Amino acid sequence: MSLLRLPRAAPALRRSYATAANVTEAAGVKVLGIDNGLRPATTSVSVIVKAGSRYEPAPGVAHVLKNFVFKSTASGSALKTARETELYGGVLSAGLSREYLYINAEFLRGDEGYFLPLLASVLSSTQFIPHEYAELVLPTVQGETEAAAADPAQIALDTAANVAFRRGLGNSIFASPHSPVTLDTVKAFAQAAFAKSNIAVVGQGISTEALAAAVNSAFVGAAGSSSASLQTAKSQYHGGEARIALDTHASPTAQPTLVISYGQAGTTSPEVAVIPHLLGGQSALKWSPGSTPLSKAAEKVAGATVRSFVTSYSDASLLNIVIQAPTNEGVRAVAQDVAAAIKAASSGVKEDDLKRAIAKAKFADATTLEHYASLVDAAAPALFTGQTVQSQNLALDGLSTSAVSQAAKSLFAVKPTVVAVGSNVLPYADELGL
Numbered sequence: 001m002s003l004l005r006l007p008r009a010a011p012a013l014r015r016s017y018a019t020a021a022n023v024t025e026a027a028g029v030k031v032l033g034i035d036n037g038l039r040p041a042t043t044s045v046s047v048i049v050k051a052g053s054r055y056e057p058a059p060g061v062a063h064v065l066k067n068f069v070f071k072s073t074a075s076g077s078a079l080k081t082a083r084e085t086e087l088y089g090g091v092l093s094a095g096l097s098r099e100y101l102y103i104n105a106e107f108l109r110g111d112e113g114y115f116l117p118l119l120a121s122v123l124s125s126t127q128f129i130p131h132e133y134a135e136l137v138l139p140t141v142q143g144e145t146e147a148a149a150a151d152p153a154q155i156a157l158d159t160a161a162n163v164a165f166r167r168g169l170g171n172s173i174f175a176s177p178h179s180p181v182t183l184d185t186v187k188a189f190a191q192a193a194f195a196k197s198n199i200a201v202v203g204q205g206i207s208t209e210a211l212a213a214a215v216n217s218a219f220v221g222a223a224g225s226s227s228a229s230l231q232t233a234k235s236q237y238h239g240g241e242a243r244i245a246l247d248t249h250a251s252p253t254a255q256p257t258l259v260i261s262y263g264q265a266g267t268t269s270p271e272v273a274v275i276p277h278l279l280g281g282q283s284a285l286k287w288s289p290g291s292t293p294l295s296k297a298a299e300k301v302a303g304a305t306v307r308s309f310v311t312s313y314s315d316a317s318l319l320n321i322v323i324q325a326p327t328n329e330g331v332r333a334v335a336q337d338v339a340a341a342i343k344a345a346s347s348g349v350k351e352d353d354l355k356r357a358i359a360k361a362k363f364a365d366a367t368t369l370e371h372y373a374s375l376v377d378a379a380a381p382a383l384f385t386g387q388t389v390q391s392q393n394l395a396l397d398g399l400s401t402s403a404v405s406q407a408a409k410s411l412f413a414v415k416p417t418v419v420a421v422g423s424n425v426l427p428y429a430d431e432l433g434l
Contacts, residue, residue, distance in 0.1 A: 022208070023200075023208075023382065023383055024208055024212055025212075026201075026211075026212035026213070026215040026216045026219070027196075027215050027216050027218075027219035027220045028196035028197075028219075029196050029199040029200060029201055029215065029219060030199075030200035030201070030383045030384060031200070031201045031202075031208060031211055031212045031215050032200070032201075032202045032203070032208060032211075032379065032383055033202075033203045033204075033206045033207045033208035033209070033210060033211035033212070034202075034203065034204045034205075034206075034208075034375070035204075035205065035206060035207040035208075039109070040109065040204075040205045041108065041109055042106060042107065042108060042109060042205055043106070043107055043108070043109050043110075043111070043112060043203060043204070043205035043206045044104070044105070044106045044203060044204045044205060044372050045104070045105050045107075045112065045115065045116065045119065045201065045202070045203040045206070045211070046102050046103065046104045046105075046201070046202050046203070046376045047102070047103040047104075047119050047122075047123065047199060047200075047201050048100050048101075048102055048199070048200045048201070048202065048376065048380050048383060049100060049101040049102075049103070049123075049193055049194065049198055049199055050099065050100060050193065050198040050199075050230060050384065051065060051100070051101040051189070051190075051193035051194075051198065051230065052096060052097050052098045052099040052100045052101060052173070053096070053097075053098050053171040053172060053173045054098050054099055054168040054169050054171055054232050055099075055189075055193065055230040055231075055232050056171060056189060057185065057188075057189060058179065058181065058185055059171065059172065059175065059176050059179040059181075060141070060172075060174070060175025060176055060179055060181045061181050061185055061186055061189045062096060062101065062171075062173065062189070063096060063141055063144070063145075063173060063174055063175040063181075064137060064138075064141055064175060064181045064186050065101065065186050065189060065190055065193070066094050066095070066096040066101055067094070067136075067137045067140045067141050067144075068126055068128060068132075068133075068137055068186065068190070069094035069101075069103050069122055069126075070082075070092050070094065070103075070122060071126060071127070071128075071129070071132050071136065071137070072126070072127040072129055072132060073121040073122060073124075073125045073126050073127060074121065074124075074125035074127070075117075075118070075121045075125065078132070078136070081118065084114070085105075085118075088107055088108070088111050088114055088115070089107065089108055090105060090106060090107035090108070090111065090115060091105070091106040091107075092104065092105055092106075092118075096173050097173065097377070098161065098169050098171065098173060098313065099169075099313055099314060099380070100377075100380050101193070102376065103119055103122055103123075105118065105119055109205060109206075112203075112206065112210070112211070112214040113214065113217075116214040116215060116217070116218035116219075117217075117218040119201075119218070120218040120219045123194045123199065124194070126190065128183060128186065128187045128190070130183060133183050133186075141175050142175075142177070144174065145174045145175055145176070145177070148174050149247075150251040150254065151251075151254070152246060152251075152254045152255060152256070152257035152324070152421040152422075153257050153259075153322055153324065155244060155257075155421050156244075156257045156258070156259040156322070156419045156420075156421045157259055157320060157322070157419075158172050158173070158174065159242050159244065159259075159419045160242075160259045160261045160318070160320065160417050160419045161311075161318065162242075163238070163239070163240045163241070163242050163417045163419060164237055164238060164239060164240075164261055164263045164318055164417040165235055165236070165237065165238065165263070165316065166236075166238055167233065168232050168233055168235055169235050169313055169316060189230075192230050193230055198230065200380070200383035200384055201215050201219075202375075202376055202379060202380075202383060204372040204375070234265075234315060235265060235313065235315045235316035236265065237263035237264055237265060237316065237318075237414065238415070239262075239263070239414060239415030239416055239417045240415070240417060241417070241418045241419070241420075241428060241429055242418075242419045242420075243419075243420045243424075243426070244419070244420070244421045245421075245422075245423070246421050246422045246423070255324045255325060255326060256324070256325060256327065256328045256330075256331045256420075256421065256422030256423070256426060257322065257323065257324045257331070257420075257421040257422065258322075258323040258324075258331050258335050258418070258419070258420050258421075258422075258426055258427070259320060259321065259322050259323070259417075259418070259419045260320075260321045260323070260335070260338065260339075260342075260416055260417070260418055260429075260432075260434065261318050261319060261320045261321070261416065261417040261418075261419075262318070262319045262411050262412060262414055262416055262417070263316060263317065263318045263319070263414070263417065264316065264317055264410075264411060264414065265315065265316050266315065266316065266317070267312065267314070267315070267317070267381070268310055268312040268317040269407065270361075270395040270396050270398075270399060271399060271403050271404050271406075271407035272310060272317060272319070272407050272411060273310060273361055273365075273396070274354070274357050274358060274361045274396065274399060274404060275308075275310070275319060275345065275357075275404070275407065275408055275411065276308040276309050276310055276319060277356075277357035277358075277360040277361045277364070278292075278345055278349060278353055278354070278357040278404070278408070279292060279293055279294050279308045279321070279341055279342075279345060280292020280293060280294045280295050280308070281294035281295055281298070281305075281306040281307040281308045281321070282295065282305075282306075282307055283295050293337075293338075293340075293341035293344065293345075294306040294307075294308060294321070294338060294341060296337070297334050297337030297338050297341065298323075298334055300333065300334065300337065301325050301330040301333055301334050302326070302330075303325060303326045303330070304323070304324065304325035304326075304330055304331070304334050305322075305323075305324050305325075306321065306322070306323050306324075306334060306338060307321070307322050308320065308321045308322075312378075312381075313381075314380075314381040314384075318417075319411065321338060321342075323335055323338060328422045328423045328425040328426055329425060331422065331426055332425060332426060332427050335426075335427055335432055336427070336432060338432075339432035339433055339434055342412055342434065343412075343433070345408045345412065346408055346409050346412040346413070347409075348401075348405045349401045349404045349405045349408065350401070351401055354399065354401050354404055357404075358396050358397070358399060361396050362396050362397075365396070416429050416434045418432075418434065
């Protein structure tokens with residue numbers, strides 16, 4: 001389960017996104033609109049706030065704040081907001097990552113005059129009413145936490161981030177029943193988080209100029225009235241191991257899971273971005289085994305799956321390999337082949353393998369930038385620094401086997417993060433030779 005619930009993807013931007021999209025500023029916040037000459041019937045707008053779990057003062061505060069979004073404001077109750085949004089035919093949602101809180105609205109093109117003030121009111125005048133906290137917010141928080149606790153992959157990835165980074169990016173995006181969150185703590189966190197320097201607005205199906213005009217009208221004198229700011233330490237990768245017993249009573253269908261992760265400081269380079277595609281894991285054709293090292297490893301055990309991907313943050317990145325199988329012994333068998341594939345990638349990259357990986361990486365990059373939900377997440381760091389939002393395809397085209405080989409060697413030389421969710425049969429890092 002993921003809490004990053006951005007709006008449903010609007011019609012894909014079918015034209016190439018190689019053309020850069022420039023960020024502007026309105027009412028003191030960063031603004032980016034993406035229209036590309038198309039005129040879709042709908043517009044999607046997200047307010048991105050640097051209020052993810054890495055910034056929270058206590059465990060679970062960011063998760064609780066996320067669930068206060070679209071509750072009562074000075075403009076009206078949550079029921080009033082729901083009814084008016086339905087009258088406009090819109091959809092509202094909120095999401096949370098380790099770095100950002102997302103406040104989203106989808107609506108018919110031209111209705112930004114209603115929805116932008118609504119988004120601004122969330123930032124400026126959420127009431128944080130005690131009975132809403134007790135009756136609406138906490139039950140939702142509890143339900144999301146319990147759902148995550150029933151998903152072994154979610155448990156393993158959340159724990160891997162904690163082991164890898166400890167604090168900051170290591171903070172869970174889920175509240176814990178063992179660490180109660182007070183309403184006053186949430187209010188203080190919101191006041192600091194909703195400063196203008198922490199806010200950016202991105203929209204699809206609307207030009208930057210039109211979005212900036214709407215932001216100027218809605219956000220001046222409303223959002224970001226606080227002069228406070230949130231601080232977090234610079235991310236540092238540590239690595240290590242964690243083992244968690246699989247509760248088959250709570251989730252009878254849950255599969256044993258092993259996550260192997262490697263992290264590094266700084267933004268994700270093109271050389272690192274291509275490594276998951278070298279390793280592979282998921283076939284390009286359904287019902288057919290793939291030709292990548294990880295897909296071949298999964299093929300050996302019935303029902304096993306392996307996937308690899310990079311999670312990018314503003315100042316760090318984490319390459320994750322998720323292994324699942326119906327049995328603990330199956331996970332162990334697949335993990336041994338995965339470890340062999342990691343060692344092979346550390347030893348060097350073949351030209352044909354790199355060509356295939358670059359093509360897959362370019363497709364993944366284009367897909368990310370063509371769909372609104374993934375674009376918002378990918379563009380967030382650039383929005384706050386004022387950088388140009390653009391495709392990595394040109395950088396990927398320039399990769400050489402020597403550069404990628406060196407990147408893989410450096411990445412896999414660090415201490416790995418290994419998280420096992422299952423029985424003691426699951427291997428330790430040294431048993432895999434990692």
